[in-house]
Structures are given as structure tokens and as C-alpha cells.
Amino acid sequence: MYKDLREFIALVDKLNALRRIEGADPRYEIGGITEVAAGRPECPALLFDTIKGFPRGFRLFTNATTSPQRAALALGIDPALRPLDALKAWMEKRKTLRPQPPVAVPKAAFLQNAMQDDAVDLGRFPAPIWHRGDGGPFIGSGSIVIMRDPDGGWINASIYRVQVHGRNKVTVQFDHAGRHGAIIAQKYWQQGKPCPVAVVNGEDPALFIAGFEYLPSGQSEYEFAGAIKGAPIEVHDGPRTGLPIPAHAEIVFEGELPPAATLPEGPFGEFTGYYSSAARPAPVMEVTAVYHRDDPILLGSPPMKPPRFHFGLPFRAATIWQNLEAAGVSDVVGAWQHVSQLMTVVALRQRYDGHAKRAALIAAAHSYMARLVVVVDDDVDPANLADVMWAIATRCEPSEQVDIVRNAWSSALDPRISDADKARGVSSHSKLVIDACRPFSWLEKFPPTSTLSLEEARAVEEKWGGVLK
Numbered sequence: 001m002y003k004d005l006r007e008f009i010a011l012v013d014k015l016n017a018l019r020r021i022e023g024a025d026p027r028y029e030i031g032g033i034t035e036v037a038a039g040r041p042e043c044p045a046l047l048f049d050t051i052k053g054f055p056r057g058f059r060l061f062t063n064a065t066t067s068p069q070r071a072a073l074a075l076g077i078d079p080a081l082r083p084l085d086a087l088k089a090w091m092e093k094r095k096t097l098r099p100q101p102p103v104a105v106p107k108a109a110f111l112q113n114a115m116q117d118d119a120v121d122l123g124r125f126p127a128p129i130w131h132r133g134d135g136g137p138f139i140g141s142g143s144i145v146i147m148r149d150p151d152g153g154w155i156n157a158s159i160y161r162v163q164v165h166g167r168n169k170v171t172v173q174f175d176h177a178g179r180h181g182a183i184i185a186q187k188y189w190q191q192g193k194p195c196p197v198a199v200v201n202g203e204d205p206a207l208f209i210a211g212f213e214y215l216p217s218g219q220s221e222y223e224f225a226g227a228i229k230g231a232p233i234e235v236h237d238g239p240r241t242g243l244p245i246p247a248h249a250e251i252v253f254e255g256e257l258p259p260a261a262t263l264p265e266g267p268f269g270e271f272t273g274y275y276s277s278a279a280r281p282a283p284v285m286e287v288t289a290v291y292h293r294d295d296p297i298l299l300g301s302p303p304m305k306p307p308r309f310h311f312g313l314p315f316r317a318a319t320i321w322q323n324l325e326a327a328g329v330s331d332v333v334g335a336w337q338h339v340s341q342l343m344t345v346v347a348l349r350q351r352y353d354g355h356a357k358r359a360a361l362i363a364a365a366h367s368y369m370a371r372l373v374v375v376v377d378d379d380v381d382p383a384n385l386a387d388v389m390w391a392i393a394t395r396c397e398p399s400e401q402v403d404i405v406r407n408a409w410s411s412a413l414d415p416r417i418s419d420a421d422k423a424r425g426v427s428s429h430s431k432l433v434i435d436a437c438r439p440f441s442w443l444e445k446f447p448p449t450s451t452l453s454l455e456e457a458r459a460v461e462e463k464w465g466g467v468l469k
């Protein structure tokens with residue numbers, strides 16, 4: 001398993017999935033290249049160097065885990081597995097993960113270079129303006145924000161975006177007040193105190209994944225990342241904040257969020273492919289110290305127009321799959337998400353009338369921002385959108401097999417909720433639940449398919465795939 005971001009990049013290179021790019025402009029161009037690359041079938045990872053306006057060595061890595069292969073690699077799962085098998089392996093692994101507390105180490109690579117107080121200058125790092133309408137450079141598009149809960153002392157370390165506003169100021173954007181970071185900051189502010197914070201730009205990919213997981217309050221993302229790796233995350237206390245910081249991090253900020261200090265943040269192109277709001281106030285972090293490794297690598301993960309997504313394996317679908325099993329829904333053979341995470345598909349072998357709808361409603365309940373929820377039979381690969389559409393077009397009679405679930409889980413990022421509705425507190429939408437399974441009552445009489453079964457197609461690929469390349 002890789003030790004840090006650098007070792008991960010070396011593994012990606014070995015898979016021949018890394019492209020090196022020199023001379024690109026951090027204003028729009030790097031974002032543009034990243035988006036075009038992510039839209040290609042092979043979806044390569046990109047390492048930018050000699051970035052326009054910056055010295056050689058100050059690098060930026062994008063599309064880290066955007067392919068199924070590299071998402072598997074980051075999880076320590078065989079990258080040669082087919083996407084649905086890889087997601088299943090992750091779902092199985094996720095069930096048995098045991099939290100691994102981090103360990104303190106006496107030395108930290110991130111301390112190789114430091115800027116303190118007045119010498120802090122965030123302009124030294126190639127923070128991109130990802131999309132043309134963005135409100136400024138975002139150094140943190142996939143960065144980890146570290147805080148300590150004053151109650152209990154546990155460490156939260158998840159992903160919130162970080163915009164640069166000057167030599168020593170950034171903002172941290174919490175999408176809503178329920179984010180652990182928002183709750184923790186509020187606790188300090190209520191006591192009239194600033195909230196100590198550290199930001200890691202260029203983290204271990206296991207932490208990048210852990211930072212995206214919905215973990216319960218009190219459970220540290222460090223422990224989850226350690227569990228993914230099967231080895232504890234090595235941390236070193238930040239000299240200013242005393243917060244434990246991953247020792248192999250590339251670029252680290254330390255500072256605090258003073259009470260009531262905000263700056264207009266954004267706009268920022270979202271994972272829906274839209275801007276969801278104009279600039280709005282976000283908490284300010286005053287950066288008092290910056291550390292970085294020699295030739296530091298910034299991890300960039302801009303949200304992009306679907307189907308591009310930060311993770312080539314739909315991790316939230318793995319959670320839905322696990323939830324279905326936990327609820328006792330049998331015979332689920334797969335779950336997947338398309339259109340980034342805006343469409344959920346579950347495949348199952350129907351055992352009784354109502355089985356498919358039972359699964360659909362559980363999946364719909366857990367589908368954040370997804371207007372489309374589909375259930376297909378087990379002969380359909382839920383990871384293959386064309387196959388899913390084939391099932392919808394041939395097995396679903398809309399007058400009988402679709403339902404609309406109203407007032408369901410979405411968010412203020414939803415482009416189809418009007419500003420007026422958002423202003424009166426609406427952040428829900430309706431979900432179209434499509435039962436694209438053959439009707440259970442005449443399952444056996446449904447016209448047989450002419451196509452190869454999934455197993456037959458695999459066998460053909462194994463025997464003849466080389467000739468077809």
C-alpha cells in the first residue's frame with residue numbers, strides 16, 4: 001500500500017495512467033485540461049509542473065481517483081477488478097473495517113519548509129481558478145480541514161473547499177450547519193474563542209476518501225483512513241495549533257477561524273455542473289504558519305460537469321448497498337450511481353412481488369440529490385448506463401411502474417430548486433422511482449432476451465478480447 005500521495009502517484013504511473021503536463025496556466029487552463037481529460041474513457045490522472053507563473057517543482061495533481069481503477073487502487077483493492085466487482089469488494093471491506101487510531105511520529109516531512117506570521121504568502125502555491133465563473137483561486141478543492149471537538153477532543157478531518165483571499169487569508173465553506181466542521185467551529189465561537197484549524201493540501205488518498213464518508217460525530221476520519229490502509233495514519237502535532245497533522249502531507253496551513261469573521265466566498269462551479277449560488281459569506285481562516293515538503297504536490301479535485309466525479313467508484317452507492325443488506329433486502333447483486341451521484345441504480349434478483357419496490361424505496365431514501373432511482377433485474381449491469389436505459393425502455397410500463405416520492409433529500413446545491421424556494425428554506429425535491437424490472441407476476445413469461453448473459457459476455461471477452469482491441 002502507498003505511504004502518501006507521492007507513492008500513490010508512482011503507482012498510478014506504473015499503471016500507465018499518469019500524464020505529465022508542463023506550462024499550463026492555473027487560470028482556467030488547468031481546470032479545462034482536467035475537465036477534458038476526465039471526460040475521456042481512460043480518464044488519465046494529471047501531474048502539472050512548471051505551472052505558468054510558478055517555479056518548477058510546485059506541482060498540482062488532478063483526477064487522482066476519477067477512474068474506477070484508481071479509486072480501487074486508493075482503497076487497496078485490486079485495480080484489475082471490473083468496476084462493479086471492485087465496488088462490491090469495497091462494500092464487503094467497509095462492513096468489517098476497524099477504526100485504526102493514528103500514531104504520533106517524531107518527524108514530519110511537511111516541516112521541511114516553513115513560512116511564519118508575516119512571511120506567510122499563499123500566493124506561492126499554484127491555486128487554480130478552476131472554472132471561468134469562479135470567484136477566485138481555490139487551493140482547497142480536495143483538501144482536508146482538521147479541527148478538534150472541544151467536547152471529547154476527537155479530531156474531525158473532512159473535505160470543505162478552501163478559497164484563497166490574500167497572502168494569509170482563506171475561507172472554509174461548510175455546505176450546511178450540520179457539517180462536523182461547522183458544529184465544532186460553532187462551539188468555540190459560542191465561548192467567544194477562535195477555532196484552531198489546520199488545512200492539508202496534498203493528502204494521502206485514503207484520507208481523501210475518508211474525508212468524503214459520512215461518519216458519525218465522534219468518529220475521526222483519521223481512524224477510517226487508517227482502517228482503509230490497514231495501518232495507522234502517522235501524525236505530527238502542528239507547532240501552532242497542536243492539532244495532529246498527517247506527517248507525510250504535502251502542504252499544510254495552520255491558523256484559526258475567529259468568531260464572526262466572514263468574507264464573500266465563491267461562486268464555485270459545483271458537481272452538478274452548475275453554479276448553485278452567488279458569492280456568500282464563509283468563515284475566514286487566518287493563516288499564521290504554512291509548511292510544505294520540498295517540491296510540494298497540491299491535490300486538486302474540482303467539481304465538474306457529470307458524469308465526471310471525484311471518485312470513479314461510486315462510494316455512496318456502496319453505502320446504499322450495505323444499507324439494503326442491513327435492512328434485510330436479499331439478493332441485491334449490485335448498486336451504482338450515475339450522473340455523478342444524481343442517479344441511483346440497484347440490481348437484484350426478484351424473489352417476491354414488492355421486492356424491487358422495497359429496495360427502491362430504501363435506495364431512494366439514501367440517495368442524496370438524486371432525482372432518479374432505478375431498480376433493474378439481475379441480468380442488467382447497474383454500472384452500465386446503456387444497459388440500465390435498455391431495461392427502462394423495455395421492461396418499465398410507466399403507467400404502472402413509476403412513483404414520485406415528494407419532499408425528499410436534496411440540498412441547496414440543487415439547480416432545480418428556485419431561489420425563492422431556497423429563501424423560504426426548501427432544500428428538498430422529488431424523486432422519480434423507476435421499477436425497470438420485469439413484472440413479478442409474469443416474470444417467467446416475459447420474452448426471453450437474445451443477448452449474452454453477463455457471464456457469457458465475460459467469457460467471450462476473456463477468450464477473444466485481445467483480438468478485438
Ligand SMILES: Cc1cc2nc3c(=O)[nH]c(=O)nc-3n(C[C@H](O)[C@H](O)[C@H](O)COP(=O)(O)O)c2cc1C
Binds near residue numbers: 213
Ligand atoms: C472533493 C470534495 C469537495 C467537497 N467540498 C465540500 C465543501 O466545500 N463543503 C462541504 O460542506 N462539503 C464538501 N464536500 C462533502 C463533504 O466532504 C462530505 O460530505 C463529508 O462527509 C463531510 O464531513 P463531516 O461529516 O465531517 O462534516 C466535498 C467532498 C468532496 C469529495
Ligand SMILES: [Mn+2]
Binds near residue numbers: 216
Ligand atoms: Mn466527520
